[in-house]
Amino acid sequence: MTEHYWGWLVAIYLFLGGMGAGAFLIAAVIELSGKRYEQEYCPTTLVGAGVSGPLIVIGTVLLIFDLGAGLREPWRIVNMFTNWSSVMTWGIWILSFFIPIAFVYGVLEVMHVYPGILEWLRRWLRFLPETLPYRAIKRVVCSIGILLALGTALYTGVLLSVVQAVPLWSTPILPVLFLISAVSTGMALSLDLSATVMVPETPHRFKRLPVIHIALIGLEIIVLAVFFYISFQKGGEAAESVQLILTGAGSLIFWVMVAGLGLVFPLVLNVYALLRGSHGHVVGILAGAAIVVAGLFVRYLIVAAAIPVTV
Amino acid sequence: MSQKQKSKGISKWPQWTIIPLGLGFAMLAIVLGLLLESAAVAVTPEHATPTPTMPTIAYSEGISEGCHNCHFTLSALEASADDPSDAAMYLIEADSIATPHGKLGCLACHGGHGEAADKETAHEGLIADMSAQDPENCVICHQDMPNEFPNDRLRLPHGEIIERVMQGEPCDVHCSDCHGGVGHGFDLVSGDKFCSMTVCLDCHVERNLAIQMADCDACHLAPHTEAIPLACNDCHRSTEAWQGVDASVHPVALEGKHAETACFACHQYPNFVGLSDTCSDCHESNHTEWDAEDCAACHDPSDGWVFAASGWEGHAELWDQYKGQHLKVSCNGCHFMGYDLDPSCTTCHQVPTSHDDGRAENDCTVCHQADQPWDANAPEG
Numbered sequence: 001m002t003e004h005y006w007g008w009l010v011a012i013y014l015f016l017g018g019m020g021a022g023a024f025l026i027a028a029v030i031e032l033s034g035k036r037y038e039q040e041y042c043p044t045t046l047v048g049a050g051v052s053g054p055l056i057v058i059g060t061v062l063l064i065f066d067l068g069a070g071l072r073e074p075w076r077i078v079n080m081f082t083n084w085s086s087v088m089t090w091g092i093w094i095l096s097f098f099i100p101i102a103f104v105y106g107v108l109e110v111m112h113v114y115p116g117i118l119e120w121l122r123r124w125l126r127f128l129p130e131t132l133p134y135r136a137i138k139r140v141v142c143s144i145g146i147l148l149a150l151g152t153a154l155y156t157g158v159l160l161s162v163v164q165a166v167p168l169w170s171t172p173i174l175p176v177l178f179l180i181s182a183v184s185t186g187m188a189l190s191l192d193l194s195a196t197v198m199v200p201e202t203p204h205r206f207k208r209l210p211v212i213h214i215a216l217i218g219l220e221i222i223v224l225a226v227f228f229y230i231s232f233q234k235g236g237e238a239a240e241s242v243q244l245i246l247t248g249a250g251s252l253i254f255w256v257m258v259a260g261l262g263l264v265f266p267l268v269l270n271v272y273a274l275l276r277g278s279h280g281h282v283v284g285i286l287a288g289a290a291i292v293v294a295g296l297f298v299r300y301l302i303v304a305a306a307i308p309v310t311v
Numbered sequence: 312m313s314q315k316q317k318s319k320g321i322s323k324w325p326q327w328t329i330i331p332l333g334l335g336f337a338m339l340a341i342v343l344g345l346l347l348e349s350a351a352v353a354v355t356p357e358h359a360t361p362t363p364t365m366p367t368i369a370y371s372e373g374i375s376e377g378c379h380n381c382h383f384t385l386s387a388l389e390a391s392a393d394d395p396s397d398a399a400m401y402l403i404e405a406d407s408i409a410t411p412h413g414k415l416g417c418l419a420c421h422g423g424h425g426e427a428a429d430k431e432t433a434h435e436g437l438i439a440d441m442s443a444q445d446p447e448n449c450v451i452c453h454q455d456m457p458n459e460f461p462n463d464r465l466r467l468p469h470g471e472i473i474e475r476v477m478q479g480e481p482c483d484v485h486c487s488d489c490h491g492g493v494g495h496g497f498d499l500v501s502g503d504k505f506c507s508m509t510v511c512l513d514c515h516v517e518r519n520l521a522i523q524m525a526d527c528d529a530c531h532l533a534p535h536t537e538a539i540p541l542a543c544n545d546c547h548r549s550t551e552a553w554q555g556v557d558a559s560v561h562p563v564a565l566e567g568k569h570a571e572t573a574c575f576a577c578h579q580y581p582n583f584v585g586l587s588d589t590c591s592d593c594h595e596s597n598h599t600e601w602d603a604e605d606c607a608a609c610h611d612p613s614d615g616w617v618f619a620a621s622g623w624e625g626h627a628e629l630w631d632q633y634k635g636q637h638l639k640v641s642c643n644g645c646h647f648m649g650y651d652l653d654p655s656c657t658t659c660h661q662v663p664t665s666h667d668d669g670r671a672e673n674d675c676t677v678c679h680q681a682d683q684p685w686d687a688n689a690p691e692g
Contacts, residue, residue, distance in 0.1 A: 015341070023333070043326070046326060046329055047329045050327075050329070050330030051334050051337065054334055055337055110330075113326055165454065189333055194332050194333035194336055195329065197332065198328075198332065249352070252351045252354065256351075257347060289336075292340045293340050293343055293344060293347075295340075296344040297344060297347075300344065
């Protein structure tokens, strides 16, 4: 599929940024709800807290590579912090706050799981107490982090929706679509995939997991359909972009990887799990992997199908 | 954690390994995505690209050397020109192309063949004014030109022109009409050069554009807003026609208090309508009996409107005693009851009792003249 505007680097950044924010959200919600403390070990919060920061940093580095000028003259990036009329400035500030918060949460979660780390640190940093009120600290960190994670997930969509030269992107529904996809992929990576591989019992701990997945997938289908409908109704380049995705060069990827693998397949699996009354680990892993891969392709298709206003 | 349960099925791997595992899954998904996309492209039949990609302006600095060889030196131009007397018209100052547009290279805007050895080939497909011939090439970069420039208090039709260009509609206003040779050192945006309003107006008149010349607000942002005061000739120096509205020809001399007053304290915003040049349009007269239309007959605005002695020359025709000491008397010294005044001496002067001997029956001027000592002609000497 020909990339007209931005390419894979931006698509991967949007994917990692959204998924990192989503993983943080899932972990933070489990933390704040107290669900984390119902088990001796909660792999979902550990992986969610542990991967959100690194994923977003990797995505941001890719973005700097895409910018080009950011590599040649990195000091110019500083100027982007004060260009208040640009949505990128808002994004940079959100990321600048969220990345440290995500790392702090990750470190706290690891230290909570491994108390020996604090003991080891106390050898060098003698002012540290024998124990830390992890739950109380994480409550504060998660509360702030949830807002920043929502901002990050929304921002990845806002970044595209403000580009008026690309009619396909220029719609307020795009941030909504990216937010839903961020939560969906974040949950799939941390809970369905990683946590279930480590602890196959994980899906059983979340009785309403199939319902949540069905709701998210259903919502994503509706928003995606509305997004395509609105774009098609706009006509011109927006309609041509939609045709490119649905019937053109991107159609195979869309119908097989996004609609089939990322939406219908996990939807069927979760409906099956709901009807069966239990959510097996195989179902979880398969559905999770499908949602993650499809999440990448959703962003890639939307990025690559951009046809700018012709002059 | 009172309800803590012993987890079942926990992997034998250390718990921390779930973090690299999660990162690994994310990276695996990306690798899988890249591979699957390549595979999908390979098996998808070719589709015609719905629309062409954004056209680009070729960066042609490197292949414009041939242009420089001739156009930077007059002698080279004269040698190759059909008419050497016209050669100077095509001379380009080398320094002038050091602008952002100039750095794009001659060919980026003017086409032609910069590497050609002969003049004819070099000028094949030459474009004199890209903004007239291919305005979309300007709009590629300049889609977001603002319509209002608050610092310059100007309103410009950028949006409408760009919209027309983008829609492929005819537009007889070109970027170069205002911005001139942007690649040749003419840079209005820098503020180094002042663009006379004559440039705008001449073009509007020539094209018979609908913008009303009298409607300042059509092009100027709040031209007469008192909060941001401008001197009249900040704007009205621009054209010969507008120079007529100069403070020096103001119907009322702008001196004294008038020179300190804001325009719209007297005039109606924005078109200066509703005001004649009579004092009573603005000032309320305290004089109930006198004509309030000509305050300056008695008052001197250059001296703070202090009450002035009358200098009306008509007095002498109406009254033969308007001379001598009478000239020093202020207007209301006599006209305290209005202009309709009996010129008899007794209107102001009382006849002394010494004249009860019969002299009071005579006209005072028989013996006394205002421009002579009081007793100069007195019978008693």
